[in-house]
Amino acid sequence: MTMASMYFDYANVAVFFVFAVVFVILNISVISVILRPTVENDQKDTTYECGEPSVGSSWVRFDMRFYTVALVFLIFDVEVAFLYPWAVVFKDLRGAIGGSATGVFVFLEAAIFLLILFVGLIYVWKRGDLDWVKSSSAQEVDARQRQMIEAKDEVRL
Amino acid sequence: MNILNTLSILAAAPSEATAIWLPVFFWTFALVSVLSSLAVLVVKDIVRCAFLIMSSLSGLAGLYLLLGAEFLAFTQIMVYVGGILILILFGVMLTNREPLLIKRMKATGLVAPGVLAGLILFTAIGYSVCTVDWKVTDQPLPADADTPARIGNALMSDFILPFEMASVLLLVALVGAAMAARRGGAEG
DSSP states (O other), rough: OOOHHHHHHHHHHHHHHHHHHHHHHHHIIIIIIHHOOOOOOOOGGGGBBBOOOEEEEEEEOOOOHHHHHHHHHHHHHHHHHHHHHHHHHHHHHHHHTTTSSHHHHHHHHHHHHHHHHHHHHHHHHHHHTTTTSSHHHHHHHHHHHHHHHHHHHHHHH | OHHHHHHHHHOOOOOOOHHHHHHOOOOOOHHHHHHHHHHHHHHBBBBHHHHHHHHHHHHHHHHHHHHTOOHHHHHHHEEEEEEIIHHHHHHHHOOOSSSOOOOOOOOOHHHHHHHHHHHHHHHHHHHEEEEEEEEOOOOOOOOOHHHHHHHHHHHHTTTTTHHHHHHHHHHHHHHHHHHHHHHHHHOO
């Protein structure tokens, strides 16, 4: 693939991009202005929250769990970056000797790669970092710890 | 002078259509990148800063694409725009204790050292850019310049062990990140 043909491939992407931008601008600022009736109303300026009146500010502090999930996501994002060149050549390598040893080898390489990271996923899962609602066993542990701390405080008093 | 050479070669592409459009795309991506980076410094609202970083990183990805570094461009979009930026946004949301996130300079004594450090960094990078003997060529890229496929072939032949080691490294990073986040959560 020469430089020129590569650029030509990306001309397709550029066309998609231009269409996407024009589509949004045309719909929001041109067509809707022409078609919609203009009824001024204070409530039209409020934030849309599934039809409910919005409560409080949107600047709430996020739960720490979001950050943990984002960190885990980032790791698997980098994993995808590694698998992308593999996926590009997999078909060629598999077809090279008619799906023989090379294909199996290349497939196993990626399988091992995924398996090692799967251990990490199991670790995070088992520790409950992915639990959105704390599991009942974790809540029991928390409750027991709280009781122990309270008991200590009573002894001190 | 070397940089100017590179730019002129970038403009002098094989076919005529690319010769016309390449400088247009180059300057668009370059301006998007540089202007949004500058805006990050000026804009006070941190969330807007994060979104400006997104446009700056995307512009860089476009520049990589123009240079024929497809893998680098997609990794840039996937990891930086798609991953690290999300992390930055979550970080901003986590540290939020005020109704509006506004940058403030509390320690004004840091202005002079900051300017100094910036100047040193700028001089160092500028010096190395201008003095390094960049291997400039006016030859078009070879026919097999398909970087993702070349990287894939290399990973599956000569660099299998580094490929698997990268997985182990990611595993260590995952466990470490989970530990660090957990400890922070217990305190907060």
